[in-house]
Amino acid sequence: MVDVRRLPSADDLLVLLTVARLGRFNAVAEALGTTHTTISRRILALDRQLGGRTLERTPQGWELTALGADAVTAAEAIEQSLGDLEARRSRSDALTGMLRISTPDGFGARFVTPALVRVQQENPRLDVEMLSATRKASQNRSGVDLEVVVGRTETATAEPIFLTNYFLRLYAGPAYAERRGLPERLEDIRHHSFVSYVESALQVQELGHRSSQLPLPVSSFQSTSIFAQVEAVHAGAGIGLLPSFMVPAGSALLPVLHDGFHRQLPIWAVARPESLRSAAVQVAVAAIRREIGERADELAA
Template identity: 30%
Template sequence: MKWDDLRVFLAVARQSRLLAAGRSLALDPATVGRRITALEEALGARLFDRSPQGYAMTETGRSLLVHAQAMEAQASAASEEIGGRADSLSGIVRIGAPDGVSNYLLVDACEALSRDNPDLQVQAVALPRMFSLSKREADLAITLSPPSAGRLTVRKIADYRLHLYARSDVVAAAAPVRGLEDLRGVRGIGFISDMIFDKELDYYALLGRESEPALTSNSLIMQLSWCLRGCGLCILPDFVAREHGELEVVLPEEIGLTRAFYLVRHQDDARVARINRMAEVIVEWMRSALIPGEAARGA
């Protein structure tokens, strides 16, 4: 079995369509299709079920996927160890994270790694959703809940706090604010309930709110923009709100949430130097931003 054939198999397994797989491999779709058919004939087994919706792996295909991913990781590690420079990283590393994390916690970490390794391409995918490491949508993912299945390695980064925030003039207009009942006339800002990709983001349900906020988005950055414009109240991570002096905490004793970030990666990448280094840089920078005194301790 040739490694080039397995590369084609991996691309189709991850993309589910010949066109998308061909783009990732710089091959035309017809060539990709022929290579998959030839691999199936060589193995004497069907790897994919074809349909108008794309290519879906069979049980045999899923079995082969585990071995193909392991070979891919070994090939990548060997390439870095033999062909790369010992003191510099090269290639591509992609990290997937919620948009709030990407915009407020990863900017400096990604830039520092790129600056220190000129041959390394750092890709940050900032989307409010979960990422599939098995499909190689990302090499590393930051999540709010640790996954419970898959060949994954999970590392807790740190806890972080959230509070209810509003622009100071919005709070002044609602004064005096002694409890949640005093805020009934102020619009709420939050996540769209049927688009919440992690239960840890369902803040208003935890606060006992029966209806959705008046302004909702699946993007934390858009929620922040509304809050900064004085459109209403929004539950925000403290690491986001502290960058905006016009925002103030509302009812800090009554409304305070604790959540955690986790770094998730595929077990097969344990020997890939660029991913290992990226993981360490991310944890170091995020902990220094989230844990008081962590930067001084050099953790």
């Protein structure tokens, strides 16, 4: 018979698993409804039980040691067994717990949100937190289970999953077009006002005006929110470089140089390997892909 008094705590193993997925004690504490101090104490207790360190701090955040990786494998088995038990008890395969995702606000609102709502409707005991962030894949532990990011992915510690490409195109509002006219050539942009991201706050440089190779405009209206940019273009602030999926068919916005200029950018889902083994993350990625597939025409314009 196994002496259970000498076995590591299953609760502490599951805490370590959550740390491995989210990477930051504060994020883990929020997900588990406890405190940073409690998480630290549980990890130290597990280290004592296992006779070594399970985590080490690196410039990229907390990383698993070899012992920690073995412990996470055991924790995943416990999580799977508990999930199977809960499914048998409730006679369903519903997911439970917390799923945390970061995503650009525009793509997140248009595609990720309906996908996650569908997931939650099918799994009513699953909590979802969606954070708006327009950035490239984090080199450090990000505090989320899954990142949806724009542009090239350059991280050795996480796995990228290609979701789709989309187009950035130029648009103007009717009032602006009537007041200022529309450019007939790219060089004419220099005579117009422009709506775009705040360049100094932009992490994905491909989204900005400076990297677009367009001429410098007379003036600019810049915002960190794509929704504010769309509203600014509607209100006549200038010509905007907008995702085409943010300008649906029937919109009052007018295409500008539609055949003369566009940018195509990829969108990826990025997560650590231990997060990608989570059933909730797998279901979320599948749901986002399904949403994209069902509405591919909105991304191909």
